[in-house]
Amino acid sequence: MGEFTIRMPDVGEGVAEAELVEWQVKIGDPVREDMVVAAVMTDKATVEIPSPVNGTVVWLGGEIGDTIAVKAPLIRIQTEGEGEEPTTRETVAAAAGEQDPEPAAPTEEPEKPESAAPPPAPAASARPLPEMDKPLAAPSVRLLARDNGIDLRQIHGSGPAGRILREDIEQFLLHGRDTAPALQGFAKKSSKEEIKLTGLRRRIAEKMVLSTSRIPHITYVEEVDVTALEELRATMNGKRKSDQPKLTLLPFLMRTLVKAVSDQPDFNATFDDDAGIVTRFGAVHIGIATQTPAGLAVPVVKHTEARSIWDCAAEMNRLAEATRTGTATRDELTGSTITISSLGALGGIVSTPVINHPEVAIVGVNKIATRPVWDGAQFVPRKMMNLSSSFDHRIIDGWDAATFVQRLKTLIETPALIFIEG
């Protein structure tokens, strides 16, 4: 019998640690070669870890939500065959469709703190629960729970002294946790539920703290008349070829940004505040803030400066779909130089977008509404839309921010300008 250790693979791009988001196996489970045993999440992408050997899981290196350093032991597998060189072989990460990422600036060898993994504990299978931990429930209720694979400790008992009733199990089966049957009239509720922040939600939380704690935001809101743009959009959509995607407002805005940042390259940049270096980019990689079932994600439409409006639309649709279904690669979720935030039809009047660190600008799109506009002689109905944009005030002065947004306004209100070369 040999023992084989799978270590946290190097998931690339200077990632020193990754968060454990899923165990596909537990101690005692048999595993086959190539079977996925765990999933870990780096800044953006989820990476599945396969087993390179056949055997039985004897040790797991952490719990869901733990952050594990690259090369730290992740899982130990007892192998059937001859003693394999223990604990040295490494596995190759099989990131979902991961390609060689763009060569980034050379990164330092990531620090490798010894994993905080607990010492291997023997699988104590017969540990009786202390009396206090036993949920209060009649035998028939316990049997019902067991038949349905429910751990009674998850259930909030609605009976006297917290006794779990048959109805509580039935409610749980119907609606999931903590939905006691609705009582007639008003009732005090004392339940509370603690939810550990894991996976994407934790990434988002960390990212938001980073952005708002480090970047002094200046937010500027301007009203834009999109009547002409909407007419153009309707015309283009009416005459589009069958292989062309339907255009939304966003591809127009993307092309508008390309035009605007060519005049003001300060806005298409990242700011490394530790090094004190602003990096301006020739490429305009536009991040599109996208809602997914798991939370906010920002897929990146690369090289919009080299894409037609149709191409921008097609690429954006493809990425949005990949992001929502969780198949976007790490590469497709990183590398933006400026970001668009749109809440679509829910867009509201004004928003205060949070800059996607380490970028310096984010443009937020609010809802289009037909409003009466005074044209000097009379009120006319115009399709109006607000742009709410935030900038890193360390790099961008208020005057420049206003100039940038006014430039966007001019381009959008006279959309032909977007398409004029030079």
Add this chain to the structure above:
Amino acid sequence: MKEISCKLLVIGAGPGGYVCAIRAGQLGIDTVIVEAGRPGGTCLTIGCIPSKALIHAAETFDAARSMSAGENALGIRVEAASIDLSKTVAWKDGIVGRLTSGVAGLLQKARVKIVHGRARFRDGKTVEVETETGQQIIRAETVVIATGSDPVELAALPFGGRVISSTEALSLTELPKKLVVVGGGYIGLELGTAFARMGSQVTVVEAMAQLLPLYDADLTKPVKRRLTERGITVLTDTKAIGLSETGAALIVEGPEGRQELPADHILVAIGRRPRTTGSGLEDLDLDRTGPYLRIDDRCRTSMRGVYAIGDVTGEPMLAHRAMAQGEMVAEIVAGKKRAWDKRCIPAICFTDPEIVSAGLSPDEARSQGFDVKIGQFPFAANGRAMTMKDEDGFVRVVARADTNVVLGLQAVGSGVSELSSSFSMAIEMGARLEDIAATIHAHPTRSEALQEAALKAMGHALHI
């Protein structure tokens, strides 16, 4: 050599094994059970049932004899009472016969194949059985070890001759004039009391300072008082050294030095040990906890597909625990999700008076960190106890102080064994004191003491 294969093989047809086999049969599992003796195991043939028959006979005779002694409060006159122990034992054997053939019938009804003979493991999935008709090989996907336990022998007092175990004590056809019982646990006291009530002069020798060390002093006090009233000599802190030279007496050493206790029989009842030898079990190399087979909460041993239930898995060695384990294992083998989640295993001493305990005693509850409320109601204040002319004892309830959830129930008194179902039901159901107090307990019964104990724990008992 015959060879059969089955899905489930149960080794031992005691209460654990036969229940497991019947339940498996009900669930449509192809099941074989192997038993060397009669079905029913220790419980039916040489344990619970025969001893209770003997205890009942002794109690009845004792009542009659006490009435023949002269005037009594009930005004009953009895001429000289006598007992013919051989007839008593024959009656007891009749009950055992009925029950064991009943078990055989139940197994057949569940389509369980019974193989008579001693099983010996070849490996974890194969046993050989020496039957009357030759050797039989049985291969099984799943094996349940339910081999039970044997009385522990004292090295200085090997069984044989005057030195007997509980098995022989239950089949004596002549009443011993002098009986020495080594071991003050429940088996020794139950049998010692029975023989004393039938007229034997009984001495109980216990190495520890306490009789019935598993129960607290409040519960054992009425039992000790009755032992004294019956003229049973109790020697605690006393060790059995060995037989005298003639073999007609037991030498013991206690706080007052050595003495010889003349005895027709010396009953050694110092405990039971798991039956794990002589069946090839040693070679299976299963993990142990002390002398017992180690099991998890699904009665799985350290070998895949091999389960163990009953006495062979450790304390408490009680038939009803084995039965519950057997039923659970059968359902697990049938693919159901089951695990041991019983809240209590009630225990009874059929001493005089009886003791019953379910759940935690007050001290156990406190040592587990609970703040407790305790309610104790004496039978002296119970009408039914008075009409039965036996007012000794009480019912006691132990509950959590914060939620009133019942943690334990104990009682000592005549006939309290029948309260055990209420006790364990209350605990399994997660009852609070209010639940018991608000349940109508029929009058006049001893069970009213349970309701009153719950009321008393809440501070408003009605009849005291």
